[in-house]
Amino acid sequence: MxxxxxxxxxxxxxxxxxxxxxxxxxxxxxxxxxxxxxxxxxxxxxxxxxxxxxxxxxxxxxxxxxxxxxxxxxxxxxxxxxxxxxxxxxxxxxxxxxxxxxxxxxxxxxxxxxxxxRIYEDDTKAHYKVMSERRNKDKNRSKPYSTPGELRLNDERMPKREETPVEIVCYKCGEKGHKSNTCAGKVKRCFRCGEKGHTEVDCNHDDVVCYNCKEKGHISSQCKKPKKAQTGGKVFALTGMQTMHEGLLD
Structure with a gap:
C-alpha cells in the first residue's frame, strides 16, 4: 500500500x-x-x-x-x-x-x-587479538623498570652493590664489614702467624702458627685446644691466604 x-x-x-x-x-x-x-x-x-x-x-x-x-x-x-x-x-x-x-x-x-x-572474519579477528595480547605480555615482561614505583620495588628486592655484608672480614686488618681491596687501615697483618704489624714476607716464624692457640706446627683447623671466642670483630677470619696454607699442609 x-x-x-x-x-x-x-x-x-x-x-x-x-x-x-x-x-x-x-x-x-x-x-x-x-x-x-x-x-x-x-x-x-x-x-x-x-x-x-x-x-x-x-x-x-x-x-x-x-x-x-x-x-x-x-x-x-x-x-x-x-x-x-x-x-x-x-x-x-x-x-x-x-x-x-x-x-x-x-x-x-x-x-x-x-x-x-563472516565466520572467517570473526575467527581471524579473534586470532589476531590473542596474538596481540601475547606480544604485549612478552613486551611488558622484558620491559625495564621505568616508573618510580617499579624502581623502588626493584631496589627493595635487589641488594645494593655498594653495600658489603657485615659478615665479610678484611684479610688486611681483620676488621669486619669491608673487604681488603677497600680497606683504609694502615696496620698490616701477617698471613703466616696472624699477628699485626708485619706481612708474611717479614715474618720471623719459620713454621706456620695456629691462630687459635698461637703455637707453631699446626693450623687452627687442626688445633685440639678449645676454640677461643670471637669477640669485638677483632679475630682474623680463617680465609684467604691462611686457607691456602692449610690446603698445602693437609
Missing part, C-alpha cells in the same frame, strides 16, 4: 492509464513508478555503485547489506543466473585475505557465502 504523497500520485495517475479501457498491469505500474521516483540517471548511478562496490574497510556484514541494497537496482540478474552471479560479484569484492580463504570453496549460494565469510 502506497503512503501519503505517493498514494496521491497514483490516484491521479490511474485514470490516465485506464483511458480507452486499458487494464493496468504490474509492469505498467512499475514503469510509471520508477519513472516518477527513480529517474533513469539515478538508476544508472545506482548500477554503477553496485558494479564498483568493494568491501574495503567494511565488515562482511556491512558489505553484504550494502550489496543487497544496491543489487535491487541492477536489472541484469535473471532468475536463472541471479544466485550464481551475485556470488561471483560478492566474492570478487571481498578483501584479498578473505577472498583467498573462501574463493577455493566455490560457494554458489549467496546466504551460505556471506555466512562463511
Amino acid at each position: 502506497l503512503a501519503e504523497e505517493t498514494d496521491d500520485w497514483w490516484i491521479s495517475m490511474l485514470p490516465v492509464l485506464q483511458q480507452d479501457g486499458v487494464v493496468v498491469t504490474w509492469a505498467m505500474f512499475r514503469k510509471e513508478f520508477l519513472s516518477r521516483y527513480f529517474p533513469e540517471d539515478v538508476r544508472g548511478k545506482k548500477e554503477i555503485d553496485f558494479l564498483e562496490l568493494k568491501q574495503g574497510d567494511m565488515s562482511v556484514t556491512k558489505y553484504a547489506a550494502k550489496f543487497v541494497e544496491l543489487a535491487k537496482f541492477y536489472p541484469h540478474y535473471t532468475a536463472e543466473i541471479a544466485e550464481f552471479s551475485k556470488c561471483i560479484k560478492f566474492e570478487n569484492g571481498l578483501r584479498a585475505v578473505i577472498k583467498r580463504a573462501i574463493g577455493y570453496q566455490k560457494i554458489r549460494n549467496f546466504s551460505e557465502l556471506v555466512s562463511s565469510c
Whole structure:
C-alpha cells in the first residue's frame, strides 16, 4: 500500500492509464513508478555503485547489506543466473585475505557465502587479538623498570652493590664489614702467624702458627685446644691466604 504523497500520485495517475479501457498491469505500474521516483540517471548511478562496490574497510556484514541494497537496482540478474552471479560479484569484492580463504570453496549460494565469510572474519579477528595480547605480555615482561614505583620495588628486592655484608672480614686488618681491596687501615697483618704489624714476607716464624692457640706446627683447623671466642670483630677470619696454607699442609 502506497503512503501519503505517493498514494496521491497514483490516484491521479490511474485514470490516465485506464483511458480507452486499458487494464493496468504490474509492469505498467512499475514503469510509471520508477519513472516518477527513480529517474533513469539515478538508476544508472545506482548500477554503477553496485558494479564498483568493494568491501574495503567494511565488515562482511556491512558489505553484504550494502550489496543487497544496491543489487535491487541492477536489472541484469535473471532468475536463472541471479544466485550464481551475485556470488561471483560478492566474492570478487571481498578483501584479498578473505577472498583467498573462501574463493577455493566455490560457494554458489549467496546466504551460505556471506555466512562463511563472516565466520572467517570473526575467527581471524579473534586470532589476531590473542596474538596481540601475547606480544604485549612478552613486551611488558622484558620491559625495564621505568616508573618510580617499579624502581623502588626493584631496589627493595635487589641488594645494593655498594653495600658489603657485615659478615665479610678484611684479610688486611681483620676488621669486619669491608673487604681488603677497600680497606683504609694502615696496620698490616701477617698471613703466616696472624699477628699485626708485619706481612708474611717479614715474618720471623719459620713454621706456620695456629691462630687459635698461637703455637707453631699446626693450623687452627687442626688445633685440639678449645676454640677461643670471637669477640669485638677483632679475630682474623680463617680465609684467604691462611686457607691456602692449610690446603698445602693437609
